[in-house]
Amino acid sequence: MSVNNSNPLHHHWDIFCTVVDNYGDIGVTWRLAKQLVAEYDIPINLWVDDLLSFSHILPMLDPQKSKQTFNGVNIFQWNNPLDIEFTAGSVVIEAFACELPSQIKSIINQLHQHPLSQAPTWLNLEYLSAEDWVEGCHGLPSSQPSGVKKWFYFPGFTTKTGGLICERELFNQRDEWQADSTHKLALFKKLGLQGINAEDTVISVFSYETPALAALCELWQASLTPIHALIPKGRSLHSLTSILPCDIKDLIPGQQFTIGNLTLHILPMTDQNGFDRLLWSCDFNIVRGEDSFLRAQWAAKPFIWHIYPQEDDYHLVKLQAFMQIYCDNLAPEIATTWSEVNLAFNQGNTNAVVMHWQQLHSVNLSLMQHAIEWPINALNEADLASRLVQFVNNS
Numbered sequence: 001m002s003v004n005n006s007n008p009l010h011h012h013w014d015i016f017c018t019v020v021d022n023y024g025d026i027g028v029t030w031r032l033a034k035q036l037v038a039e040y041d042i043p044i045n046l047w048v049d050d051l052l053s054f055s056h057i058l059p060m061l062d063p064q065k066s067k068q069t070f071n072g073v074n075i076f077q078w079n080n081p082l083d084i085e086f087t088a089g090s091v092v093i094e095a096f097a098c099e100l101p102s103q104i105k106s107i108i109n110q111l112h113q114h115p116l117s118q119a120p121t122w123l124n125l126e127y128l129s130a131e132d133w134v135e136g137c138h139g140l141p142s143s144q145p146s147g148v149k150k151w152f153y154f155p156g157f158t159t160k161t162g163g164l165i166c167e168r169e170l171f172n173q174r175d176e177w178q179a180d181s182t183h184k185l186a187l188f189k190k191l192g193l194q195g196i197n198a199e200d201t202v203i204s205v206f207s208y209e210t211p212a213l214a215a216l217c218e219l220w221q222a223s224l225t226p227i228h229a230l231i232p233k234g235r236s237l238h239s240l241t242s243i244l245p246c247d248i249k250d251l252i253p254g255q256q257f258t259i260g261n262l263t264l265h266i267l268p269m270t271d272q273n274g275f276d277r278l279l280w281s282c283d284f285n286i287v288r289g290e291d292s293f294l295r296a297q298w299a300a301k302p303f304i305w306h307i308y309p310q311e312d313d314y315h316l317v318k319l320q321a322f323m324q325i326y327c328d329n330l331a332p333e334i335a336t337t338w339s340e341v342n343l344a345f346n347q348g349n350t351n352a353v354v355m356h357w358q359q360l361h362s363v364n365l366s367l368m369q370h371a372i373e374w375p376i377n378a379l380n381e382a383d384l385a386s387r388l389v390q391f392v393n394n395s
């Protein structure tokens with residue numbers, strides 16, 4: 001590995017991602033990488049330390065292969081120390097404060113100090129939050145001992161933040177999909193989910209563990225009309241063991257079982273496009289983390305956000321910050337009901353979640369209308385990729 005760069009810089013960008021747990025870190029970086037290639041024609045190298053986790057949301061990926069290309073993105077196995085030749089491009093992104101390999105840091109430093117070379121723009125892509133302080137921190141530089149600057153890039157919901165990931169054609173594609181109910185029925189069939197009629201209520205569930213989910217399932221069993229809960233094999237099911245017919249490990253995608261008017265379907269994991277279409281096809285989505293949380297908003301359907309738990313319940317501060325902006329122009333009774341459902345779900349408060357879910361019925365139409373209007377407002381005219389490209393050009 002050497003500093004073989006002299007001006008001009010190579011055009012490509014490198015994105016580094018460590019998989020902490022779950023799929024969010026790789027989910028966000030993979031989505032951004034695809035968009036930068038497709039919409040900005042930027043060659044992207046995505047370095048990932050855990051290809052096995054990645055393969056759950058990109059089933060065609062071979063976890064054994066150290067180099068492969070999908071959607072025009074070069075995907076590299078990131079081992080420490082790095083065992084694949086690295087050539088600096090014009091941008092290096094460390095996602096979510098993952099520590100860059102020391103070889104790469106020293107290449108960036110050497111390029112910075114070399115009078116005839118230019119170092120890549122070095123960015124730290126942060127987690128999404130709707131909190132106020134984000135505006136003040138977005139775009140701040142931190143000077144490294146060598147003098148090179150690392151920039152902090154914060155996604156967010158206002159014009160003074162880094163924006164939200166959203167592909168240019170996404171809303172058109174969603175509208176076309178949702179205009180014809182045969183699309184959702186065809187998707188359910190393709191996923192091996194049986195017995196779902198066009199007028200049935202369909203709810204996708206991609207949450208963490210919480211007793212609130214079991215309480216809702218109990219409520220749904222007594223519903224007067226059929227409800228289908230679509231749940232991938234994973235963390236949500238750990239809260240439902242008392243109603244599952246077998247061990248979670250023995251469940252297979254496509255399997256379904258009915259209790260009262262509730263049918264639970266075990267959902268196969270799909271790629272991200274498939275997951276989007278699933279969210280577009282359901283009446284209500286229970287999502288989590290960072291990426292599915294945003295995709296549920298883009299689906300223009302009502303949702304519950306099960307936020308990733310943090311120490312000292314800090315996640316509840318982040319939840320409140322988002323609920324405040326989401327409810328900003330909602331009538332008070334709608335805002336309160338929706339917020340209370342979300343809070344109860346996140347706090348695992350079984351009585352409260354059931355009570356507030358029942359109240360959702362009376363505000364459902366307004367909530368659905370709000371879900372349709374929200375995505376345009378939330379984008380604030382520019383998505384994350386376009387703001388990021390502009391940020392890099394200006395830095």
Ligand SMILES: Cc1cn([C@H]2C[C@H](O)[C@@H](COP(=O)(O)OP(=O)(O)O[C@H]3O[C@@H](C)[C@H](O)[C@@H](O)[C@H]3O)O2)c(=O)[nH]c1=O
Nearest residue numbers: 022023024027057269270271272275289290291292308
């Ligand atoms: C269920 C499903 C999900 N997905 C994708 C959508 C998302 O990109 C990804 C899930 O990511 P998230 O919704 O963010 O939830 P997550 O819980 O998996 O990830 C979390 O990981 C933690 C380490 C982070 O700190 C959190 O902020 C959060 O990102 O999986 C598919 O592509 N296909 C599927 O079938």
